[in-house]
Amino acid sequence: xxxxxxxxxxxxxxxxxxxxxxxxEIHAQVSSRAKLFSGASTEFGAEPNDHVSLxxxxxxxxxPVINAECVAQAVRTGLGLKAKINLRSVxxxxxxxxxxxxxxxxxSQYKDPIVGEGExxxxxxxxxxxxxxxxxxxxxxxxGKSLHDQDPTRSFVxxxxxxxxLMEIVSRPDLRSSEEAKAYVTKLRTILRYLGTCDGDMEKxxxxxxxxxxxxxxxxxxxxxxxxxxxxxxxxIGQAIETEARxxxxxxxxxxxxxxxxxxxxxxxxxxRSMRSKEEAHDYRYxxxxxxxxxxxxxxxxxxxxxxxxxxxxxxKARFVADYGLSPYDAGVLVAERASADYYEAVxxxxxxxxxxxxVINELFGRLNKEGLSIEASPVSAxxxxxxxxxxxxxxxxxxxAKDLFEIVxxxxxxxxxxxxxxxxxxxxxxxxxxxAVDEIIAANPDKVAQAKEKPTLLGWFVGQTxxxxxxxANPAAVNALLKAKLGIA
Amino acid sequence: MSVDEKTVRxxxxxxxxxxxxxxxxxxxxxxxxILAFVEQLGAVDVSGVEPMTSVTPMAMKKREDxxxxxxxxxDVVANAPETEDNYFLVPKVVE
Numbered sequence: 314x315x316x317x318x319x320x321x322x323x324x325x326x327x328x329x330x331x332x333x334x335x336x337x338e339i340h341a342q343v344s345s346r347a348k349l350f351s352g353a354s355t356e357f358g359a360e361p362n363d364h365v366s367l368x369x370x371x372x373x374x375x376x377p378v379i380n381a382e383c384v385a386q387a388v389r390t391g392l393g394l395k396a397k398i399n400l401r402s403v404x405x406x407x408x409x410x411x412x413x414x415x416x417x418x419x420x421s422q423y424k425d426p427i428v429g430e431g432e433x434x435x436x437x438x439x440x441x442x443x444x445x446x447x448x449x450x451x452x453x454x455x456x457g458k459s460l461h462d463q464d465p466t467r468s469f470v471x472x473x474x475x476x477x478x479l480m481e482i483v484s485r486p487d488l489r490s491s492e493e494a495k496a497y498v499t500k501l502r503t504i505l506r507y508l509g510t511c512d513g514d515m516e517k518x519x520x521x522x523x524x525x526x527x528x529x530x531x532x533x534x535x536x537x538x539x540x541x542x543x544x545x546x547x548x549x550i551g552q553a554i555e556t557e558a559r560x561x562x563x564x565x566x567x568x569x570x571x572x573x574x575x576x577x578x579x580x581x582x583x584x585x586r587s588m589r590s591k592e593e594a595h596d597y598r599y600x601x602x603x604x605x606x607x608x609x610x611x612x613x614x615x616x617x618x619x620x621x622x623x624x625x626x627x628x629x630k631a632r633f634v635a636d637y638g639l640s641p642y643d644a645g646v647l648v649a650e651r652a653s654a655d656y657y658e659a660v661x662x663x664x665x666x667x668x669x670x671x672x673v674i675n676e677l678f679g680r681l682n683k684e685g686l687s688i689e690a691s692p693v694s695a696x697x698x699x700x701x702x703x704x705x706x707x708x709x710x711x712x713x714x715a716k717d718l719f720e721i722v723x724x725x726x727x728x729x730x731x732x733x734x735x736x737x738x739x740x741x742x743x744x745x746x747x748x749x750a751v752d753e754i755i756a757a758n759p760d761k762v763a764q765a766k767e768k769p770t771l772l773g774w775f776v777g778q779t780x781x782x783x784x785x786x787a788n789p790a791a792v793n794a795l796l797k798a799k800l801g802i803a
Numbered sequence: 804m805s806v807d808e809k810t811v812r813x814x815x816x817x818x819x820x821x822x823x824x825x826x827x828x829x830x831x832x833x834x835x836x837i838l839a840f841v842e843q844l845g846a847v848d849v850s851g852v853e854p855m856t857s858v859t860p861m862a863m864k865k866r867e868d869x870x871x872x873x874x875x876x877x878d879v880v881a882n883a884p885e886t887e888d889n890y891f892l893v894p895k896v897v898e
Contacts, residue, residue, distance in 0.1 A: 352866065362891075368872075379865050410819055463890075467893065
């Protein structure tokens with residue numbers, strides 16, 4: 314925490330430079346069919362109160378029974394965060410009143426969470442990386458949903474989400490900029506999606522963040538923090554931190570003090586504002602839930618879950634660097650989504666790893682981004698892209714023609730090899746034909762030929778002319794060799 | 804341990820129980836009597852004793868991850884004073 318301060322991360326105030334300190338509580342909805350303590354469905358988008366059992370509605374006498382899969386998902390996530398798994402944990406009641414919380418308390422874990430300390434390695438855009446400490450992960454119930462825009466005097470309450478399992482993942486205050494905070498959430502989301510323990514869909518609220526922000530002069534003790542509740546996109550997390558840090562700096566530079574409070578980020582106004590109603594609610598009067606025994610399992614259970622974990626992004630990245638000779642940056646881009654990594658591996662298998670990475674990242678991802686498509690919806694399959702790369706490797710087509718071929722496969726589909734035949738895209742390797750074109754160009758440009766003897770870089774111009782004359786189909790290596798010989802360039 | 808008048812009011816508010824000014828004094832006395840009664844337990848030495856969570860040694864029951872309930876929205880909202888399209892209606896609560 315007291316690592317040297319990187320001046321680039323500091324925020325310039327009117328009087329001083331300030332360091333921003335960020336910690337996060339991420340609420341990740343557990344991927345499961347049924348809820349944490351009832352047999353009602355977790356599926357999103359049902360009719361109001363359709364996915365509600367009498368347990369979720371907190372009818373008197375109903376008792377919670379824990380969903381074993383939610384426990385397994387929490388343990389898997391803990392393992393993915395390289396965290397300590399607690400073989401014994403306890404469920405507590407967190408008491409507060411709100412219309413979408415029918416029990417009057419949330420079943421959560423307070424003193425004894427299922428997962429203890431862990432860490433997440435976060436790669437930054439500039440190639441550096443930071444380690445963010447995880448303080449804990451605990452299981453808890455989600456609340457229902459209130460709609461406020463249906464009626465001038467009434468709020469509409471839907472309990473479909475009530476009782477869905479959440480993992481609250483609490484980080485240490487190890488983040489020092491909005492960029493780091495965004496990269497941390499992005500990485501955490503990637504890990505969760507690899508593990509299959511949370512779909513990470515922020516638009517549907519499957520992943521929500523409470524962001525704790527404070528500022529200090531470098532080297533000074535931590536300042537008073539404010540908690541910004543329920544920020545629901547990675548972009549907004551960045552904006553909320555910037556906005557809140559500047560608000561706090563302005564107050565402190567004016568000689569004021571920060572009140573510890575809960576705030577709400579309003580993205581349309583670009584400001585955070587106090588949620589005074591939440592203040593008194595901080596007295597949650599936790600106590601162990603008498604309806605639930607402690608959650609206990611043995612190490613063998615944890616080990617079995619560990620056995621079943623997929624290869625995680627850090628390990629995959631390291632393997633891509635080692636096995637395919639990729640740069641850490643390219644490997645990082647490829648492993649950000651499991652589907653992208655799988656696609657890449659299908660293309661790279663038995664081929665040049667770097668060439669495959671260039672095609673996947675530059676051509677395919679570039680095109681997918683342009684069209685707003687996900688990798689799963691790619692019109693060019695891994696087999697098709699692989700065939701295009703093979704055709705280049707075999708010298709059948711040039712790199713330039715390959716891009717045209719990619720375009721045809723993207724828009725029309727088809728077997729790349731057959732397309733090359735039927736459209737006459739084959740590279741001309743017949744030296745006789747190339748030589749003829751070269752001779753014509755040399756004959757037509759005696760002045761350039763003379764210059765080329767003094768200035769060998771003119772070779773490029775001749776190559777260009779030859780390619781043009783052959784409709785781009787001449788083998789570039791053959792053209793180069795011929796021109797060098799004929800122009801007398803070493 | 805004992806509670807003062809202010810704490811009585813605060814606890815009542817957190818529990819959403821309306822307590823009149825006249826009731827605060829008597830309630831304070833009752834609560835303090837209960838606390839004093841419970842305090843007698845402090846005389847017992849429990850060092851090294853695990854807190855008891857159940858009277859019978861048993862593991863927590865777990866359910867399979869299978870959807871077995873739901874599809875009864877009308878029942879869920881049946882007791883609500885006000886509903887519309889199977890939503891609960893409550894006085895507007897908005898930040």
